[in-house]
Amino acid sequence: MSENQLQGPGAAPASGGGPAIGIDVGGTKIAAGLVGGDGRLLQRAGRRTPRPVSDPASEEMKAEAVEAAVVAVVRELGADAPDAPVGVGAAGWMDRSGREVLFSPHLAWRNEPLQERLEQALGRPVLLTNDADAAAWAEWRFGAAREETHVVCLTLGTGIGGATIVDGRIQRGRFGVAGEFGHQTIVPGGHRCACGNRGCWEQYASGNALGREGRGLVEAASPIAHALRAAVDDDAALVTGALVTQLAAEGDPACRDLIDEMGQWLGLGIANLAAVLDPGVFVIGGGLGSASTALVETAEHSYRRSLSGRGYRPFARVAQAQLGAEAGLIGAADLARRR
Amino acid sequence: MSENQLQGPGAAPASGGGPAIGIDVGGTKIAAGLVGGDGRLLQRAGRRTPRPVSDPASEEMKAEAVEAAVVAVVRELGADAPDAPVGVGAAGWMDRSGREVLFSPHLAWRNEPLQERLEQALGRPVLLTNDADAAAWAEWRFGAAREETHVVCLTLGTGIGGATIVDGRIQRGRFGVAGEFGHQTIVPGGHRCACGNRGCWEQYASGNALGREGRGLVEAASPIAHALRAAVDDDAALVTGALVTQLAAEGDPACRDLIDEMGQWLGLGIANLAAVLDPGVFVIGGGLGSASTALVETAEHSYRRSLSGRGYRPFARVAQAQLGAEAGLIGAADLARRR
Missing domain, CATH: 3.30.420.40 (ATPase, nucleotide binding domain)
Incomplete structure (x- = not known):
């Protein structure tokens, strides 16, 4: 299996495991939650996505502001779950390893080593994924596409x-x-x-x-x-x-x-x-x-x-x-x- | 893995194994060959595909005639390779198990249990596959898509x-x-x-x-x-x-x-x-x-x-x-x- 396919547990996975923090970075808002092993939302948090700016010099500021918002929301949710890993879904393309955002049209990320920066800031394992992939995964695990x-x-x-x-x-x-x-x-x-x-x-x-x-x-x-x-x-x-x-x-x-x-x-x-x-x-x-x-x-x-x-x-x-x-x-x- | 995916040996397969008989049933001709484990053609054979007939009553005769031609070509090629398995590629859709032809637009096959009939006639294992799948497999194993x-x-x-x-x-x-x-x-x-x-x-x-x-x-x-x-x-x-x-x-x-x-x-x-x-x-x-x-x-x-x-x-x-x-x-x- 190549590294660019996320491995699932098979066609009929068991649910379970400890809670994890999921974050969906959209163009207008950052939705986040602490999610149980059965897919249930245990706690919610959210932020507005820092606003897009057309000035190229401030694009970089925006990318940093989005990262800061992600860090803040993880700290809020993770207070009682120090071991919870973090999954970040965003519109855009990740590289094969899941370490870099190659291109995110709405978020001013271009070839950003986002995973490493977030792991350093948070001290937790972080996984980057495409938002549509994340949503599909959830529907397959817990929703309309089970089995x-x-x-x-x-x-x-x-x-x-x-x-x-x-x-x-x-x-x-x-x-x-x-x-x-x-x-x-x-x-x-x-x-x-x-x-x-x-x-x-x-x-x-x-x-x-x-x-x-x-x-x-x-x-x-x-x-x-x-x-x-x-x-x-x-x-x-x-x-x-x-x-x-x-x-x-x-x-x-x-x-x-x-x-x-x-x-x-x-x-x-x-x-x-x-x-x-x-x-x-x-x-x-x-x-x-x-x-x-x-x-x-x-x-x-x-x-x-x-x-x-x-x-x-x-x-x-x-x-x-x-x-x-x-x-x-x-x-x-x-x-x-x-x- | 589901049964409707043919399993390959991974991204860099070794070649080898004894010879096998491959048959490509096209709309105008049946091309066949004894093929070595390295993909080389050791011997060829062929027939004209029995001609299409528009009379529905004779469609059944045509399907039988195509089968008979496949059997004949295998007997010709298999004389010196009694253990060689047989792969049959044809335009059309096979069912998930590879046992039946669901629909073959040019060949008058409709829900035909072709694999079983050919195995009985030939006394060898027979695999049915879509012709485009077979050609792609060959290009991946031995041609333009290696590695x-x-x-x-x-x-x-x-x-x-x-x-x-x-x-x-x-x-x-x-x-x-x-x-x-x-x-x-x-x-x-x-x-x-x-x-x-x-x-x-x-x-x-x-x-x-x-x-x-x-x-x-x-x-x-x-x-x-x-x-x-x-x-x-x-x-x-x-x-x-x-x-x-x-x-x-x-x-x-x-x-x-x-x-x-x-x-x-x-x-x-x-x-x-x-x-x-x-x-x-x-x-x-x-x-x-x-x-x-x-x-x-x-x-x-x-x-x-x-x-x-x-x-x-x-x-x-x-x-x-x-x-x-x-x-x-x-x-x-x-x-x-x-x-």
């Missing part, structure tokens, strides 16, 4: 995070950057993505995509979008994916159409992943995936209509994630415990 | 066959049908595919796609296609992907443009696979991949321009396959030997 041998998790938030688990091993790829499902080109020449390319899947199926489409309706002063326009007083800049999701859940037809359209794209991309990976289950989590059951249902319908070879092969399950916003920190803690 | 831990192989022929090998294990997926790379939707609403969907990758990057585009040029009586038109005496029906490839290799500008266009699509799809799988090498084989170095070079260029996150992650190698048309039978033999 499954082949798992694909999608974390729908501002973009699409992804992770694959096969026989209890997170599939990281040769360079540690597998699972970037959101950056598959699905519409050549389509919408520009923050990654620089055009037509990435996450430009069609994510919170950002939903916000963009909602803003488009408001900017066009569409009569079908009266509820959305009223909610933001015709100020398109106030439309977010979360607002569209909320209005759709309340029954607004225009916002339901947007969720439906996104579900079609989501299902198409899921069918593409099934062609490549053939998992037994797709788990849909993240803020948006957890918020909209309608989205997950539409995506499953679209997936089943789009799968190549349907009729000659079984369908994978499409399941909503079960651990909600805590999946990332629970998974990071569990990975740290089991290393 | 690699994360391998993606593309077999470019009439369509795109695919296989993934991680740490010496073929990744078959939960239901045994992973690696259907050619049926990723890459152009929503695009060309109709034989699988029933629209816009599949193999409709843009395969021998069939090349033939279709060549026929289009001839049908349009395009003045830039004078060499192609002359080669088929203006009869578009005579244009094949192989002809376009040959004229391109001879320097015809119109056919080179078609190869170039296909290389762009090929690279785009490779970048999509890199986003999901992050391998260390892409091996491009199959009849078309082996025939056109220009195609592979263009594909690599396009891949490097399309990869999401380029600049922050290493590029995988893109390598032409080394074992040519024999990869499938060499891989099937080696898999049978190592089971």
Whole structure:
């Protein structure tokens, strides 16, 4: 086994072991918790993520501020658990050894030897992991993908995070950057993505995509979008994916159409992943995936209509994630415990 | 480890063991050989694949005729190697246990307990495998992907066959049908595919796609296609992907443009696979991949321009396959030997 695959205990792991500290460093907040061996949250803590600054000189300050916040939150949680190891999940790419952050788009980390610095500051073992990998691990250990041998998790938030688990091993790829499902080109020449390319899947199926489409309706002063326009007083800049999701859940037809359209794209991309990976289950989590059951249902319908070879092969399950916003920190803690 | 992953000996396997018989059942021919433990072909044999018949009643006869041809070819090769096990690779999906062919589009096999029937007829152990998996295995063991831990192989022929090998294990997926790379939707609403969907990758990057585009040029009586038109005496029906490839290799500008266009699509799809799988090498084989170095070079260029996150992650190698048309039978033999 190569060092870039985290080893799991097999398809049906026993739970147990002492508590561990899990931290999920997001773009807006740092969520942390002391997590028991059975995956239960014993204690919570949190901080706001130090704000992004566009000045390059202050980028370094921001990276240090994020580290300081992580250290503070561990000290808070670890007071009564001096032996608890620490797992840190963050958006971005870790190197194969899990010691360095190669690139974290929102956190101003570039080739940072974060593990070593945190271990020195904390005097505890620290494991770095990708946030989507951590969330997938938690769903496999304690959530919607228990007992499954082949798992694909999608974390729908501002973009699409992804992770694959096969026989209890997170599939990281040769360079540690597998699972970037959101950056598959699905519409050549389509919408520009923050990654620089055009037509990435996450430009069609994510919170950002939903916000963009909602803003488009408001900017066009569409009569079908009266509820959305009223909610933001015709100020398109106030439309977010979360607002569209909320209005759709309340029954607004225009916002339901947007969720439906996104579900079609989501299902198409899921069918593409099934062609490549053939998992037994797709788990849909993240803020948006957890918020909209309608989205997950539409995506499953679209997936089943789009799968190549349907009729000659079984369908994978499409399941909503079960651990909600805590999946990332629970998974990071569990990975740290089991290393 | 689940039973649907064939186990390899690790990242740097020793070669050795007695000879084995490998058979590659294609749509037009059955290629077979006695293969030594070092992957070398010791003896060859072959048959035409019994011809497809559209009458459903005769489909069953065809399946039996293919089996009979496989039995005959094994008897021919096995006369001096009574203990040699047999590996049979075919286009199609095998069930997880490798005992049944679930579906083989060109071979009229549907839920056939082929392994049992062949073992009874031959009195030797028989292993069934997907032809693209077998070819990938051969390239990893003896060809372009030696020493690699994360391998993606593309077999470019009439369509795109695919296989993934991680740490010496073929990744078959939960239901045994992973690696259907050619049926990723890459152009929503695009060309109709034989699988029933629209816009599949193999409709843009395969021998069939090349033939279709060549026929289009001839049908349009395009003045830039004078060499192609002359080669088929203006009869578009005579244009094949192989002809376009040959004229391109001879320097015809119109056919080179078609190869170039296909290389762009090929690279785009490779970048999509890199986003999901992050391998260390892409091996491009199959009849078309082996025939056109220009195609592979263009594909690599396009891949490097399309990869999401380029600049922050290493590029995988893109390598032409080394074992040519024999990869499938060499891989099937080696898999049978190592089971």
